[in-house]
Amino acid sequence: MKEILREIGMIARSLDSISNIEFKEYDLTKGQYVYLVRIVESPGMIQEKLAEMIKVDRTTAARAIKKLELNGFIEKADDPANKKIKRLFPTERGKTVYPFIINEHEYSNKIALTGFSENEAETLYNLLLRVRKNIEKDWEFVKKGNKRSY
Amino acid sequence: MKEILREIGMIARSLDSISNIEFKEYDLTKGQYVYLVRIVESPGMIQEKLAEMIKVDRTTAARAIKKLELNGFIEKADDPANKKIKRLFPTERGKTVYPFIINEHEYSNKIALTGFSENEAETLYNLLLRVRKNIEKDWEFVKKGNKRSY
DNA sequence: ACAAAAATGTTGCAAATGCAACAAAAATGC
DNA sequence: GCATTTTTGTTGCATTTGCAACATTTTTGT
Numbered sequence: 001m002k003e004i005l006r007e008i009g010m011i012a013r014s015l016d017s018i019s020n021i022e023f024k025e026y027d028l029t030k031g032q033y034v035y036l037v038r039i040v041e042s043p044g045m046i047q048e049k050l051a052e053m054i055k056v057d058r059t060t061a062a063r064a065i066k067k068l069e070l071n072g073f074i075e076k077a078d079d080p081a082n083k084k085i086k087r088l089f090p091t092e093r094g095k096t097v098y099p100f101i102i103n104e105h106e107y108s109n110k111i112a113l114t115g116f117s118e119n120e121a122e123t124l125y126n127l128l129l130r131v132r133k134n135i136e137k138d139w140e141f142v143k144k145g146n147k148r149s150y
Numbered sequence: 151m152k153e154i155l156r157e158i159g160m161i162a163r164s165l166d167s168i169s170n171i172e173f174k175e176y177d178l179t180k181g182q183y184v185y186l187v188r189i190v191e192s193p194g195m196i197q198e199k200l201a202e203m204i205k206v207d208r209t210t211a212a213r214a215i216k217k218l219e220l221n222g223f224i225e226k227a228d229d230p231a232n233k234k235i236k237r238l239f240p241t242e243r244g245k246t247v248y249p250f251i252i253n254e255h256e257y258s259n260k261i262a263l264t265g266f267s268e269n270e271a272e273t274l275y276n277l278l279l280r281v282r283k284n285i286e287k288d289w290e291f292v293k294k295g296n297k298r299s300y
Numbered sequence: 301a302c303a304a305a306a307a308t309g310t311t312g313c314a315a316a317t318g319c320a321a322c323a324a325a326a327a328t329g330c
Numbered sequence: 331g332c333a334t335t336t337t338t339g340t341t342g343c344a345t346t347t348g349c350a351a352c353a354t355t356t357t358t359g360t
Contacts, residue, residue: 011282062308084355105156112154116277127273148168167348208318209319
C-alpha cells in the first residue's frame with residue numbers, strides 16, 4: 001500500500017509545528033491561528049460550524065475560541081433571531097494579524113511546492129480536495145459515535 | 151493561492167481523530183499508534199530518530215514512548231557500544247496490535263482514495279512525497295531554533 | 301401544541317503536548 | 331589528549347486536547 005496518509009501526517013505536523021513557533025511572535029498560542037484565519041475569512045460563523053470546518057473536537061474549538069476572545073483577536077456576538085448561537089467576528093486586532101498569517105502560509109506553501117510546475121501544484125490541490133471530501137464523511141460519522149466496519 | 155496546506159491540515163486532523171477513536175479498543179491512547187507502527191517497522195531505532203521521522207517534539211516522543219513501554223507494547227534495550235542511546239523494539243503485544251493498525255490504515259486509505267484511479271493515487275503519492283521532503287527541511291531548521299526569513 | 305430529538309454551548313476531569321532547562325555520553329576540533 | 335560542541339535523554343511546568351456529562355434552546359414529528 002502506498003502510504004499516502006502517513007505522508008500527509010508528516011507534512012501536517014511539520015507545518016503546524018512551524019506555524020506555532022512562528023506565530024508566537026504575534027501572541028498566538030498553539031493552534032490558534034487555525035481558528036483565526038477562518039473567522040476572518042468567514043465572519044459571523046458559529047463555533048460548531050468552525051469546529052466542523054477545521055475538523056477538531058467541539059470542546060477543543062470552544063476553548064480555543066474563548067482564548068482568542070480573551071486575547072482580543074475575536075468577538076462573540078449574540079444572534080438577534082437565535083438565543084442559542086453566538087456569531088464569531090474578528091476584532092481590529094484579529095484583522096491586523098491576519099495578513100501575517102497569510103504571508104507565513106504563502107511562504108510555507110512556496111517551500112512545500114519547491115520544484116513543482118504550475119500544473120503539478122494544480123493537480124495536487126485537486127487531488128487533495130477530493131481526499132478531504134472523501135475522508136470528512138468518515139470523520140463526521142466516527143465523531144458522532146458511529147462505528148465503521150471494515 | 152491554492153490552499154494546499156489547509157487541505158492537508160483538515161485531512162490529517164480527520165484521519166488522526168478517527169484513528170485515535172478506533173484504537174482505543176486496543177488500549178492505545180491518543181497519538182500512540184503513530185509511534186508503534188514505526189517501531190514495529192524499524193526495530194532498533196532510537197527515540198530521537200523516531201521523533202524526527204514522525205515530526206514531533208523530542209520530549210513529546212519521549213513521553214509517548216515511555217507510555218508505550220509502560221503498557222507493554224514496546225521495550226527499550228541498551229546498546230552494547232553506546233551507553234547513551236536506547237534502542238526501541240516491539241514486544242509480542244506490540245507485534246500483535248500492529249496488523250490491526252495497518253488494517254485500519256488500509257481502510258482509511260481506501261476511503262480517502264474513493265473515486266481515484268490507480269494512476270491518480272500513484273500521482274498523489276509521488277507529489278506528497280516531494281512536498282514532505284521539501285517541508286521537512288524547514289521543520290528541522292525552525293525546530294532547531296533558526297528563523298526563516300520571508 | 302407539545303413531547304421527543306437534535307443542535308449548540310459549557311465545564312470537569314485526565315491526558316498529551318511542547319518549551320526551557322538540565323544531565324550525561326559521544327563526537328569533533330585542535 | 332583534552333576542551334568544546336553535539337547528541338540523546340529526562341523532568342518541571344504551563345497549556346492544549348478531548349471525552350463524558352450536562353444545560354439550554356431550537357427543530358422535528360405527530
